[in-house]
Amino acid sequence: MQHFIPFFSISDISAKLHGHLAALERCAVPASGKLAGSLIRFGIFEIDTALNELRNNGIKVKLQEQPFQVLLALVEHPQQLVTRSELKNHLWPADTYVDFDQGLNRAVAKLRDALDDTAEQPVYIQTIARKGYRFLAPVEHIEAPVGRIAVPTLRGSPWAVAGAMAVLVGVLAVLFLRFGQSNPRTQAQIRSMAVLPFENISGDPQQEFLADGITDALITELAQMRGVSVLSRSSVMSYKARQVSLSQIARTLKVDAVVEGTTLRSDGTVRITVQLISALTGQHLWAQTYEQSFNSIIALQDNIAKDVAEQIHADFQLGHASNLETNGIAYEAYLRGRSYVFAGFDTPQTLRRAQHYFEQAIQADPNFAPAYSGLAQSYVLLSEFRWLSPNDAYRPAREAIQKALQLNPMIGEAHTTLGWLSWRHDWDVQTAEKEYRYGCELSPNDVDAHQALTWFLAWRGRTAEALAQISRIRQIDPAQALPLDEAGIYYHQRNYKSLVDVGEKSVALRPDFWVSHYFLGVGYEGSGQLSAAISEYKKAVEMSQGDTDPTAQLAHGYAVAGERAAAEQILDRLQKDAKTRYVSPYMIATIYAGLDEKDKAFYFLEKAYAERSTDLPYFLKADLRLDQIRSDPRLQDLFRRMRLPN
Template sequence: MRYAFEDYVIDSDRRELTRSARRIAVGPQVFDLLLHLVRSREHVVSKDELLDAVWAGRIVSESTLTSHINAARKAIGDSGQNQRLLRTIARKGFRFVGDVSEIASRCAVASTEPDAPGKTIAEAPALPDRPSIAALPFLNLSGDIEQEYFTDGVVEDIITALSRIRWLFVIARNSSFTYKGRAVDVKQVGRELGVRYVLEGSVRKATHKVRITGQLIDATTGAHLWAERFEGALGDIFELQDQVTEAVVGAIAPQLERAEIERAQRKPTESLDAYDNYLRGMAHLHLGSRESIDAALGQFNHALMRDPNFASAYAMAAWCYFWRKVNGWMTDRPGEIAEGARLARRAVDLGRDDAVALSRGGHALAHLTDDIAGGIALLDRALVLNPNLASASFLAGFLRTWNGEPDAAIEHFARAMRLSPLDPELYRMQAGLAAAHLFAGRFDAASSWAEKAFRELPSFLMVVSVIAASHALAGRPDEAQRAMKHLRELDPTLRVSNLADWLPIRRPEDLATFADGLRKAGLPE
């Protein structure tokens, strides 16, 4: 469940506090304290109740409780003097007094049934008909919070390697990482993600050495299947990742052919410095804001300076330019489109066997050069290389939406959501579903999915345009005009006449539907 107040959202499932879709760092006990107060907002919470809820009844000092209350206030822009949201009730306790709205969990799975758009599935996903695994974020034992990105990157590459094994169903990194920083029950993880196996472990990085430990658990029974420790020089990190991958695969299916294991052993780059920049860039890219995309592009460019043959870094840099284009953020449109296209072409040339490079590079190339058919071919190849890559599925869904295949697109979005049901990029999948339903003539479903995406990223220009058009076409002029007002604030230059220059919509009837809806909502010609 998510609880929204002012421009903050506290997500109990992902254990995240965000403001305007940007993450706010809080300690686990501060998070638990704030969450408990928000959930208990109908009554005053005593100090004893807080101690039971946050510290499980352990004895803590008055100063500890006070410092945590102050930290919670600071996280939400409050203070002991203002007490705008979190009020101290003399001799009684504390109460959260802000207006709170409750939002359903992000775990909703897209319905592909035309007569039930927007329907959510509350029950746990069924186990696939093949071996399935989720790799949870490993613990960072380095004693340095700045090394979190390195630990996360190690696990991300293990997930990528596992995903290349065709008979293995692998939950995407973005969903498994929603458990980061949480004490978890692997049986519950297995139920929530719909997998049989769970991989967990730790990474310790010190000077020039690194140690990776891992254990594989059967989530249906809780039984430990395998545990191992791998140590080596920091320069051997990719070899250590390969060893972990090979051991996990061997524990799941001892009969696995050696050729399949070798296909899982591909290094993204030989340069650790480039890899470092790439991981930092990825951390920024998923946030989706203008500032975060600028920061991501800078990191990818640094990666390319250190390794000029790093295909995935070219693809992600190109994708940053695509994201600038689709949100109206380009300041030198011809120059930026040309540079993005150059990067995308380099990505797909270097990354012919790299699903990440083909999917992000191919998608960017389709948008920046108006070659939807070519982009679809590259996305299809990425899915052949890695059928478990959630981003390839939802990006293929977008291109099929623009190509006039809304029902095929919806199937791609649904699969991406199944592969990564807790994905931080879920708003992008919801946005794609909204556009696909709009072109299929299901305007209520379109507005429903678009508004879900809007709650996560209000600056997503395409989402706001679909909200305006779908409400207008469904006969809801007030909602359409409100959305149009926001749309005009985001991009005052957008017109009905330049829609085709903004989004590569191939079918004339789809472009006509979109233009008609936006025209009715108040977009100038």
């Protein structure tokens, strides 16, 4: 719209605005009803029921219709309980089918945002557990000033009204673009941002994947901005259906601004509203509504990301510059696949569901590059967590990633995936580092890309560079700078005292994440605390649904603790399992090494070499489970054949 501005002078705009207001006046009559002209005050706020406005010290506060209706219901009965059932009847007709509890919770959360109130220390809205809400503040009803203008109700020709409204909106937009844009000095202060989970306002829980997908897509796109840190998906998704105020979220996440919005899908179109809000002042810096065919939603997402970047004057290079469109079937399948990857990337059930949806997306659109990238990622994760053999995972992963990059070489996550394949399967260290760094270059604010490079550099023994990547992660997203990122460094240094320290911190932060317990156990075992190590290994085995790495680590712990029978029991079970599912031969080798059966250990190490096990390059140099065979010339020969530094 910027190109319209030079064609209008102030006098032009004034004349057009006066004319179209007159047109609207001819099509309008005053509103009527008992609420017309009513003012309600409490604290620093004022409700104008005639204009349907909430004002803070005279300044209008943006509030959607449902939260506004909740507010009206509460202030009508101050200091009294208003039940959830009463609010349900007030907000939704009897024949409406909607997740009422979730809808009311969101409405109350948005209302608290507007009032800068909290559930923990309420000033205005008190939650009465399992019953409803009570409005705490004194309420004052004030008679409206004489001569106050009521909201007009339009009448007459609908097309005349629509035309007058459209031109009026256009004129006001020109005024805004020319004179009302935010102060560039204020916007220049935005150096960190959180994209909060978008709200699905369709009332259909089956459409949650769309809201989550839009959130994820915007985070991915905006992560390409230079000079602005964008928090990762992991940091923000805990605020879905949040019960805390925007100001509190901003303080917790330590960001300068937040982006929030809603999604509504209807037939073949999707409507997305987006708001940019200052964390410092709570001011709405910018808002926009987008509506487009669902088939063009990727281009729509790109436009939203460009607009947000423009509002904060950020340098923005779009990574998905081609293949902007796909059909609705393909994109819906792709978003569902992404949702399963994020729901549980270390469990086989969710990864296979993700794989299924990515394959559906490719079938619906064979030229949709992100679907190939997602499919390759699902194969890599299935291989990394040993739910699929290297032989079954590598070929389809390699083919999918090559196709993705052929269609669009600018997808950062595809280069990160290629880096993993080059490192862990091809044993090609130089290519791996090049791809990892290119992934970070294409998506400079992508925490996942920097974490992948961190673990690779830690494995290479380049501690200073790995620590620099961790510092970069802390700059991008303080909430994702977990102590666990340092675990890879201390693991490969065999610095078990420091590994215990970061392991204990990681378990305190994420007690339900098996990898934290795993590294803490390794730290304990390396420090000679076998009883504590075995306890942590047991937790890791249970939480990981029997991943063979912590299982083998537990067996090794039993072996070196002198509990040979317990170690052999685990070994027997794994070898029986290997007849029906993939079990990494490297992990079996580590148990035999712990049992001091060297020939059997090397037999399974050779099997791992023959299948190009992804475990070999990562573990071989530093794994304490191999200490009892580390001086054997056969291990040195394996290093030589793999072309790995010893």
